[in-house]
Amino acid sequence: EPEVTQTPSHQVTQMGQEVILRCVPISNHLYFYWYRQILGQKVEFLVSFYNNEISEKSEIFDDQFSVERPDGSNFTLKIRSTKLEDSAMYFCASSDGLAGFYNEQFFGPGTRLTVL
Amino acid sequence: DQQVKQNSPSLSVQEGRISILNCDYTNSMFDYFLWYKKYPAEGPTFLISISSIKDKNEDGRFTVFLNKSAKHLSLHIVPSQPGDSAVYFCAASVSSGSARQLTFGSGTQLTVLP
Numbered sequence: 001e002p003e004v005t006q007t008p009s010h011q012v013t014q015m016g017q018e019v020i021l022r023c024v025p026i027s028n029h030l031y032f033y034w035y036r037q038i039l040g041q042k043v044e045f046l047v048s049f050y051n052n053e054i055s056e057k058s059e060i061f062d063d064q065f066s067v068e069r070p071d072g073s074n075f076t077l078k079i080r081s082t083k084l085e086d087s088a089m090y091f092c093a094s095s096d097g098l099a100g101f102y103n104e105q106f107f108g109p110g111t112r113l114t115v116l
Numbered sequence: 117d118q119q120v121k122q123n124s125p126s127l128s129v130q131e132g133r134i135s136i137l138n139c140d141y142t143n144s145m146f147d148y149f150l151w152y153k154k155y156p157a158e159g160p161t162f163l164i165s166i167s168s169i170k171d172k173n174e175d176g177r178f179t180v181f182l183n184k185s186a187k188h189l190s191l192h193i194v195p196s197q198p199g200d201s202a203v204y205f206c207a208a209s210v211s212s213g214s215a216r217q218l219t220f221g222s223g224t225q226l227t228v229l230p
Contacts, residue, residue, distance in 0.1 A: 004159070033217070043160065043205065045217040056217050091159050104150060105218060107159035 002026045004108035006092050012114045013082055021077045021111045023092030030097040032075045033105060034067065036060070036088040043091065049075065050097065082115045089113075119143045120208050122221035130229050135193040137224050139206030142187065146208040148216065151180060151191045154203045154223070163204075164191070196228045 005024045013019050025032050034046040048055040049067055066078045075094075079086055089110040095103035121140045129135045137151075147168040152160035166173040166180045166189070173180050179192045193200055203223040209216035 006159075035218075042222050043207075043218075043220040045219070048217055058217070093159075103216070104162045104165055106162060107152075109157075109159045 004092055004094055004106055006090075006108035006111050008111060009109065010112045010114070012116065015084055015115055016081050019079050019082055019113065021079075021090050021092075021113070023075045023077075023108055024073050025075055025092065025094030026096075026106060027073070028096060029094035029106075031055070031095045031103070031105075032067075032069070033093040033095075034077045035091045035093065035107075037091065037110075038085075038088040046077070046090075079113075082113075084115050087113055087115045119146075120206055120219050120221040122204075122206055122224050124224050125222070126225040126227070128227045128229060129196045131198055132195045135191075135196045135200065135226055135228065137191040137193075137204050137206075137226065139189050139191075139221055140187055141189075141208050143208070143210070143219075144187070145210045146219075147211050148209045149180070149182060149189050150207045150209075150218065151178075152205045152207060153200075154205060160205055193226075196226075198228045198230050201226055201228050 007022045032049040035043050037043045045058050047057045047061045064080045068076050091110045092108040093105040095105045119142050150165040151163040154160045164175050164178045164180050166182050171182050182189045203225050205223045206221040207218040209218050
């Protein structure tokens with residue numbers, strides 16, 4: 001069964017450093033998402049991406065964040081200068097985006113980001 | 117921001133009995149609802165969904181009920197199995213364009229006792 005994969009599973013970084021979290025969405029999916037879950041809190045939407053551009057973004061997704069689909073398979077989330085409060089599980093998701101249908105989003109296993 | 121609420125942080129049920137997980141929402145624009153199951157150290161796994169044009173959707177042991185007037189949905193698991201023990205998240209979205217961000221509830225930890 002196709003699945004979303006994410007690397008690395010755990011990333012430890014120093015405050016102020018740049019990190020790139022990587023995702024490989026399901027191959028025929030057209031819509032890509034990043035969510036995060038701070039320990040003990042809800043899963044929160046960060047950004048959605050379609051047709052090589054951002055479709056929606058939340059207030060969390062400020063200028064320190066960026067997303068990219070550098071090739072036909074990878075989808076990345078970059079945090080330019082990490083803060084302590086960026087420590088969280090980051091989930092990538094994808095959906096097939098069939099027109100006229102409501103689409104389930106399929107999630108990857110997550111990357112645990114720890115900012116020291 | 118409490119647009120999607122799961123008021124029960126935990127629920128324990130005997131194996132073979134029914135599990136009922138509840139979710140309330142406040143945003144009347146939500147028109148698509150999903151349930152996800154999550155094990156520790158894994159991502160949310162899609163279980164079942166329902167659109168606002170329906171009031172019930174069934175898939176095997178899982179049934180989701182939607183009461184739009186009460187802004188309430190519930191997930192029924194019958195019969196419950198020990199492998200169902202996990203955190204269950206309710207999520208909702210608005211049909212704006214095609215990229216629909218999900219708004220999640222805080223989750224309910226279901227424990228099915230053998």
